[in-house]
Structure formats: C-alpha cells, structure tokens
Amino acid sequence: MKLLASPAVKVGISISIATGLYGVSFGALAVTSGLNFWQTMALSLLLFSGGSQFAFIGVVAGGGSGVAAMSAATLLGMRNGIYGMQLNALLRPTGWRKYIGAQLTIDESTATSTGQTDPDEQRRGFWTAGVGVYLLWNLFTAVGALAGSGLGDPKQWGLDGAAVAAFLALLWPRLKGREPIAIAVVCAVATVVAVPFVPAGVPILVAAIVAAVVGWFSHGRRDEGLEPDVEPYGDHGHHPGGARLRGRGVRREAGRRGAADPEEGR
Amino acid sequence: MTLWIWLLIACVLAYAWKLVGYFVPAKFLEDPRTSRVAGTMTIGLLASLTVVNAVVSGQGLAADARLGALAAAAIALVLRAPFLVVVIAGAGTAALLRMLGWN
Numbered sequence: 001m002k003l004l005a006s007p008a009v010k011v012g013i014s015i016s017i018a019t020g021l022y023g024v025s026f027g028a029l030a031v032t033s034g035l036n037f038w039q040t041m042a043l044s045l046l047l048f049s050g051g052s053q054f055a056f057i058g059v060v061a062g063g064g065s066g067v068a069a070m071s072a073a074t075l076l077g078m079r080n081g082i083y084g085m086q087l088n089a090l091l092r093p094t095g096w097r098k099y100i101g102a103q104l105t106i107d108e109s110t111a112t113s114t115g116q117t118d119p120d121e122q123r124r125g126f127w128t129a130g131v132g133v134y135l136l137w138n139l140f141t142a143v144g145a146l147a148g149s150g151l152g153d154p155k156q157w158g159l160d161g162a163a164v165a166a167f168l169a170l171l172w173p174r175l176k177g178r179e180p181i182a183i184a185v186v187c188a189v190a191t192v193v194a195v196p197f198v199p200a201g202v203p204i205l206v207a208a209i210v211a212a213v214v215g216w217f218s219h220g221r222r223d224e225g226l227e228p229d230v231e232p233y234g235d236h237g238h239h240p241g242g243a244r245l246r247g248r249g250v251r252r253e254a255g256r257r258g259a260a261d262p263e264e265g266r
Numbered sequence: 267m268t269l270w271i272w273l274l275i276a277c278v279l280a281y282a283w284k285l286v287g288y289f290v291p292a293k294f295l296e297d298p299r300t301s302r303v304a305g306t307m308t309i310g311l312l313a314s315l316t317v318v319n320a321v322v323s324g325q326g327l328a329a330d331a332r333l334g335a336l337a338a339a340a341i342a343l344v345l346r347a348p349f350l351v352v353v354i355a356g357a358g359t360a361a362l363l364r365m366l367g368w369n
Contacts, residue, residue: 024350035269035273042273042277043273046274046280046281047280051311052276052280058315058318058319061319062318066273070272070275070276072311072315074279074280074283075307076308077279077280078308079307080284080287082301082305083287084284084288085286085287085288098285101288102281103281155364156364158356158361158364160331160360161338161361162353162356163319164320165338165356165357167315167316168316168336168340168356169349170312171316183313185313186310187314190314191314191318192322195318196326199325200322203314203318204311204315206314207310207314208311210310211310211311212306212307212310215305215307216299216303220302224306224309225308226301
C-alpha cells in the first residue's frame with residue numbers, strides 16, 4: 001500500500017501500461033515483416049528498446065539485409081548508453097543491479113526516474129517503469145505476433161501504413177525547436193537521394209552518418225534528441241512544462257555532479 | 267538462418283551500449299559531442315526510417331497509400347493522440363485508401 005502512495009510508482013505503472021500496450025503493434029508488424037514468432041520475441045526479450053526493434057523490422061520489411069538491420073538498430077541504441085551514464089550518476093546501482101538495470105535502461109524508465117527529484121523516488125520510478133514495461137511489452141509483443149500471423153495479407157490491413165505511423169510517432173516528441181526539425185529534414189532528404197544508388201536499408205545508414213556529422217560539428221544543445229520519447233510528467237495541465245524542465249534540470253545537474261565529484265549524486 | 271545471426275548480434279550490441287553507460291568511467295563520456303551525436307543520430311535515423319517506410323519501394327520511390335498513412339499519423343500527433351491511436355490511424359487510412367483503389 002505504501003508503495004502505491006509513491007508518485008514515481010504510480011507514474012511508472014501508467015507508463016508501463018501505455019507502453020506495454022503498443023507492444024501489440026510491434027509484434028504484429030514484426031511477423032508481417034518476415035520474422036518468425038521467436039525472432040520477434042528475441043527482439044523484445046533481449047534487445048528491448050522500442051526504437052531499435054522497430055528499426056530492425058523496418059529495414060527487413062523494406063528488403064534490407066540483416067547487416068543493415070543490425071546496423072540501424074545498433075546506431076539507434078547509442079542513446080541508451082547516454083541514459084545509462086545519467087542513471088548511473090543518479091541511482092548509483094551496485095553489483096547485480098547494474099546488469100539488470102542496464103537491460104531496463106530505455107526511454108521510459110529514464111524519463112520516469114529523471115522526472116523525480118527525491119533519490120528514493122528516482123530509484124522507485126526507474127525500477128517500476130523498467131520492470132513494468134519489460135513484462136507488459138513482452139506480453140503484448142507475443143499477443144501481437146500471434147494475432148499478426150493470422151492476418152493474411154498485411155497490406156490489406158494497412159500494416160505498412162502502421163509502420164510509417166509508428167516511426168513518425170517515435171520521431172515526433174523529439175522535434176522540439178528549429179534545430180531538430182532541420183536535422184530531420186536534412187536526413188530525410190539524404191535518404192531519398194541515396195535510395196537509387198545503394199542497396200535497400202543502406203539509405204538509413206547514410207542518414208545516420210549525416211546526422212552524426214551534424215552533431216559532431218555543430219554547437220547546439222548537448223541533449224538534443226535525447227529527450228526520452230515519453231513525457232510521464234507532462235501534459236497534466238497543472239504546471240505547464242514545470243515537470244519537464246525539472247526533469248531536465250536534474251539530468252543536467254547529475255551530469256555536472258558526476259563530473260565534479262563522483263560520490264555526490266547519492 | 268543468417269537473419270537469426272544478425273538479430274542476435276543486434277541484441278548483444280544493444281545490451282553493450284546500455285552497459286557502457288554504467289561501466290565506462292564518466293570522464294570518457296563527458297565530451298558533450300558524444301551525447302550530441304547520440305541525440306542527432308536518433309533524430310536522423312527515425313526521420314530516415316519514416317521516409318523509407320512511407321515512400322521507398324525497393325530501389326525507387328512510390329506514392330501510394332502509405333502517404334495517406336503518413337498524413338493521418340501527422341494529424342493524430344498534432345491532436346496529441348497516444349502512440350497506439352497514431353499507429354491505428356496510420357493502418358486504417360492505408361487500408362481504407364487501398365479499398366478505394368489507391369495502392
């Protein structure tokens with residue numbers, strides 16, 4: 001009962017349900033992209049990072065090779081390394097918790113944790129969202145995969161349209177301000193230009209290189225695009241933008257603290 | 267069979283990224299460029315994947331029902347619909363347009 005009184009646990013549970021549910025769309029799209037049931041489940045159980053999972057099946061669905069699918073998924077997973085660094089500074093996990101926590105390090109658990117200011121709440125938020133999303137995401141991936149394999153022609157159901165919508169929905173929350181929109185447009189154009197000249201799947205990697213070069217040589221916000229794609233504390237109307245800004249502040253602060261004194265963030 | 271191999275390599279590398287954050291000393295990752303590149307690459311990859319799935323067909327471009335899905339998804343997102351609703355809007359629009367004869 002006491003746990004349920006924790007705001008971080010409550011938010012973690014609602015995020016888990018919302019995110020877990022759309023595992024249905026991943027499962028259904030994965031099997032209609034040509035993966036079998038266990039390949040689909042392996043992605044949700046082992047890879048466990050929505051964007052990278054959708055990237056992998058998106059490349060396969062477009063006729064790309066396994067190498068291209070693996071590369072796109074891996075490049076998209078880089079941000080989890082940055083989240084891991086932030087969470088390590090914030091939560092200071094020890095022993096086996098690091099290995100389990102690492103697997104649960106995704107947009108949702110990071111956002112739930114860094115949106116809190118109290119260290120205990122940050123810890124509860126991370127574990128509730130991490131474990132909750134993991135269980136429900138895998139459950140609903142299985143449901144989607146089983147339902148998807150009985151659908152017949154995926155195009156008749158518009159499942160290729162579902163994939164387009166899924167990628168736009170993953171991108172959308174990161175397009176705040178002029179710079180990220182400019183990056184998205186440049187990469188979209190680079191993709192279209194590359195299509196006739198390179199094998200399927202490779203245009204996505206060309207766009208990744210363009211984006212990396214822009215990030216390396218330009219001087220913008222250091223956390224551009226690293227806003228997790230969920231806003232567990234936003235959109236409730238009471239304090240417009242307040243929770244988001246607080247979350248960001250905590251994360252920036254954690255980075256600074258880690259730099260100045262590794263023992264402080266406790 | 268080879269798809270399995272690349273799939274499992276992707277799983278191992280995804281876990282490796284996650285572990286890096288917890289085990290590599292913070293000073294190696296302090297360079298603001300590292301997080302910049304991780305962020306811009308996330309935007310670039312998702313933008314590219316959106317475009318590829320919307321208009322690319324093999325090694326050419328095609329304007330078909332998927333464009334309708336893209337527009338429907340954008341409208342749903344402007345209206346602040348949750349993820350699953352956006353996905354269903356995309357699928358429904360593509361299916362409807364095909365039924366009406368636009369492939």
